[in-house]
Amino acid sequence: MENQLSPVGMYKTTTNEFRGNWIQYIYTLQEQICKALETEDGKAIFSHDEWQRAEGRGGGGLTRVISNGNVLEKGGVNTSVVYGRVTDKMRNQLKIDGEKWFAAGLSLVIHPLNPFVPTVHANWRYFELYDEDDNVKDRWFGGGTDLTPYYLFEEDARHFHQTLKNAIEPFGESLYPQFKKQCDEYFVNSHRNNEMRGIGGVFYDYLRPVDEADANRLFSFQQSNGNSFLQAYLPIVKKRRGMQWNAANKYWQEIRRGRYVEFNLVHDRGTLFGLKTNGRTESILMSLPPTVRFDYDYKPQPYSEEDKLWQVCLKPVDWLKKN
């Protein structure tokens, strides 16, 4: 499949093999994550929607979505491998400088049915910029994983963050705190007094290799993050999927999902960039929750379980702090 979608050979760069390895990695990871989630769900399976960019623009992707499962109400695990000429819009919005670009990544969002099972999002991407003669001018990795629970279980938050930290720590002691902070600062509804959309995770961008050895090190870093996803998320699903829930729990989940929609459509750089540059809308908006509720001025009862979750969204928490 990567032969069809990969632009390998399009640009005469020294990174052909590197790029090819990255594409191979995200396709393999996509397959692995979908399989594991299908097994956990036990009912629904992921569809395969292979698409190509229209109007002569290069590349395409493989969108895999699931819905109406035992556990997964809606989810998508998507890869895309796209490339083209840098447009003025890209120059302005992405603040990039170059003539041609290449990007390949995996993006996933899972919205469980049960309000006690958290929503999760992850993305790992690689970007290259070229001059007119196809020489690489710039290249970087970006990515992250974050959790959006509807009810707070502190042990789940600790497990999630600990797993992400374990994946990152071998690459530098200072990285987890730094990327955790960037995550807390990124997934924020600034129009709602800086309420965070969930309990965070890690987020990083523009990790630029200084040389080829460094590029390989960053590739390993991305793999370590990508490979940790199932360990970070699945144990939480297993632990919470059997919990009884009622209409009030669902109502609260749908209210919080409204905040998810607001973040993704108003603030998320990737979503807006995709929508405004003629990306594949259905693949981009698979991130939106299946059912959502927008009430005027909704507030949870003080000291309720709903309020407890809301409170931890109002100020970043160091989930791994030693007591």
Place this chain on the structure above:
Amino acid sequence: MENQLSPVGMYKTTTNEFRGNWIQYIYTLQEQICKALETEDGKAIFSHDEWQRAEGRGGGGLTRVISNGNVLEKGGVNTSVVYGRVTDKMRNQLKIDGEKWFAAGLSLVIHPLNPFVPTVHANWRYFELYDEDDNVKDRWFGGGTDLTPYYLFEEDARHFHQTLKNAIEPFGESLYPQFKKQCDEYFVNSHRNNEMRGIGGVFYDYLRPVDEADANRLFSFQQSNGNSFLQAYLPIVKKRRGMQWNAANKYWQEIRRGRYVEFNLVHDRGTLFGLKTNGRTESILMSLPPTVRFDYDYKPQPYSEEDKLWQVCLKPVDWLKKN
């Protein structure tokens, strides 16, 4: 109430009285529209949320929302009268030039429970810009009314457009076609192949008076539009509110409401400007539908009633064309 909220006296301008009259008009219209909608609903009533801008910024508003009615599932009829210094953000986003500004308007969105009753939106606003010495540098009116049905009844579309046309025509023969076109061009989800969010209406902006007589004429034009709202919308509500609907009709309504959310959060200038300049979030986002559904790649059955509605959103229709 307008004494508290109106900034009359803040700026030494010749437009104090004009501005005061406009504020008086929107408050009166707000009360009139809320009363008529409450009467039609027969169960729910509009709340009163009076608010003031925080952090020393001037003005405030009166947000009136309704929910869980017999007919109206959620709706808001809001006025706001706000003013302050022009910020860099405003200069960039609104492309305006001046030191101080004033804006007053009425915004309404009604989301009915029954999928056979259309959603409606309207807004009428007045804007003034001043130099450092409070001299008026610029002033304009803007506004519009548009209908978002979930099922198409051509006679309703014709009634709606005819009523808007009748209100506008005394001010110029060319205006309705021009403002109808602007509406068709504005309420568009460009990320969905330019699908319109509904069947249009009228939309206009930057109607600048050339002198005081012209300002009064434009004021009358705004009043004619504002006063026509109930005539345009209520007969449709009365005609459709009793229609039987089922879960499939509701499902489709919630899918289309998803498009409404997408337009408001991704494209609507007023919403984004409000959210990004620290406007009152709850008043701005009262426009979002109460329950919404986002499915991956949802398409109605060809030739179904749902498809019939979708098709007229794909290309503007001249609803008043003589056969």
